[in-house]
Amino acid sequence: MTKQPSHRDAVTLGDQTVQRGTGGETHQTAQGDVPTLTTQLGVPVADNQNTLKAGTRGPSLLEDFHFREKIFHFDHERIPERVVHARGYGAHGFFELTHPLSDVTCADALQRKGERVPAFVRFSTVAGSKGSFDLARDARGFAVKLYTKQGNWDIVGNNIPVFFIQDAIKFPDMVHAVKEEPDRAFPQAQSAHDNFWDFISLTPESMNMIMWVMSDRGIPRSFRFMEGFGVHTFRLVTAQGKATYAKFHWKPKQGLQSVVWNEAVKLNGADPDFHRRDLWNAIQAGQYPEWELGVQLFDDEFADSFDFDILDATKLIPEELVPVRPVGRLVLDRMVDNFFAETEQVAFCTQNIVPGIDFTNDPLLQGRNFSYLDTQLKRLGSTNFTHLPINAPKCPFHTLQQDGHMAMHNPKGRVNYEPNSWGGQEGGPRENPQTGFKSFPAEVSGLKERVRSEKFADHYSQARQFYKSQTPTEQTHIQQAIIFELSKVETPAIRARVVSHLRTLHTELAQAVATGLGLKDLPPAAPPARPPLDLPPSAALSIVKNGPNSFAGRKIGVLATDGTDDALLAALEEATKAEGATLEIVAPHIGGIVTSTGRHVPAGQRLPGGPSVLYDAVVLLPSEQGSKQLATDADARDFVADAYAHAKFIGYTPCTAALLSKAGLEHKTLDDGFVALTSPTTAKKFVTTCRALRFWPREASVHAV
């Protein structure tokens, strides 16, 4: 057989000199600093483009071990996704203690002011699968792993301080109900369907959580702008064995912020990765997000006097009753090297606590302590998941556990049991009554029965309190969210049952929802197991009342064209930078624009791919000529109309009249959310105005347009 001529030669493609293979494909070969590709076992690979064949057009040979290893490994790349919280995004950072808690706990990480421990955090949605979109209406996971000197401490929390159910035994039902319906396999990542609301309408204990998820907390602007909560009551314990109850809070230094629902719907199409991209960009730009850890501390006396059971995870403790005491700061400053190795394989377990921290009898927490360990085995495939670098402690550790799939640390030497009589180093690790973990010796008594405490029975009071604590804008959002969701429910009886609960919760809310659903008669109020209390509003529960006083970390989209006023653009760039915010040019072409002075400015987005939902505020800065062109462009019209409808601040120049009018807006009727950019000094004024984040007074009129 004659050998075929080789087509391999070096060609120049753009800025690269590359190799052309026998199929005409281009690729690089190992030279200089470029390492040689090898098999898993280190055998150098000569050709990664062609399988081994018998003859040029002949059959592939089974002997090709490189091909078989490559495909075999690829076939097994997927592991089961998390049954809940499948879609998540993680980052590394540190926790620094600012206010030691040594008076209430011996936890090592909480002793010495200024000391840092490494941290890994994973944020997530709950219901959607791994590939679902970021702006689902949902709770967000806020799971923190602290690698302390006394072992790993996980606070596996959410961005909402309460939960749907009171007992872990209901979790599979609750999750089945919210996930896609099993026969049709939709809807994905949405609670707006019959099964979810059917379950909710039959589970009044979910009412408080429903208020939170239907509020703007369910559609955060970014992970950086949301709170985190440990949810359960935990115990802090001193070396002397004194215990104090504790609730954990993470408060974002960046302030709270959410989007509006219409924006969320559009964001999911424009950028399904909006939240993960936001975190990635912020950390890469050195804008490290930061949260303050705080604790609410209380004792048995408070617990006994409190209207609700502190073991009931559907209730919170208002900050007005027990203030949040600051403890330290969590800073995220490094993205992962590899998403799978770290974010996907990280295994949080509520049972991961350290000396000085302990559980309470919260029946949800007790159930979680079983579930997380169990689920990691299924997901990661081996009891040795703690050997993975992301899960391994960063302090010394010595166990006598051995073997199993993928064992990477086995005991050294002869001894793998205890007690033994070998003594000294040879005898291996031993228990340590001084430093070892000791459970708080809580007294336990009672009958063995399947019951729930009477004190768990009030399901409406805190839900009402939450609703009452919102600004009118936020209350409208809750009403609209419930109307939206229930309008997707096909069964009228389910809709009516939910409204019955709302009526017990808050009459005006029920009435607004009933009207929105077109219900002729308001259904009777659901009979509460306990008459609801009329609790005072709590300012801490509102997002709008806890916004930032700066526009730092936010993003302005500038709609610009060739000929855009250079002085104005430069002033905007400067003011944005000074505020700690970012600015992105949205232009007719991705190649960017040439300003009035001939400066070339690259574009961040081409207009059809850069709708205004991607930005916290927008500026209309085309040239006069550009403005005329944009006035005929549907994408430009939507850019303006959406920014307006989403109550965003809009900077504009006089030449944009035609464009504004295409979006249904006239110069003379513009509200105070518009800032005319007439001189470079007005650019600064615009950025300062943006600190309020949204111009909420506009919202009421938006629906009337």
Ligand code: HDE
């Ligand atoms: Fe989870 N939850 N959960 N959960 N949860 C999981 O563990 C579970 C609950 C939370 O980024 C699973 O590793 C039960 C409350 C977060 O990897 C699973 C109950 C809160 C994450 C599980 C709850 C959470 C999970 C699935 C009712 C807020 C993602 C994958 C008793 C305080 C962690 C996994 C990450 C994940 C069980 C309720 C937060 C199945 C049984 C309440 C942030 O073990």
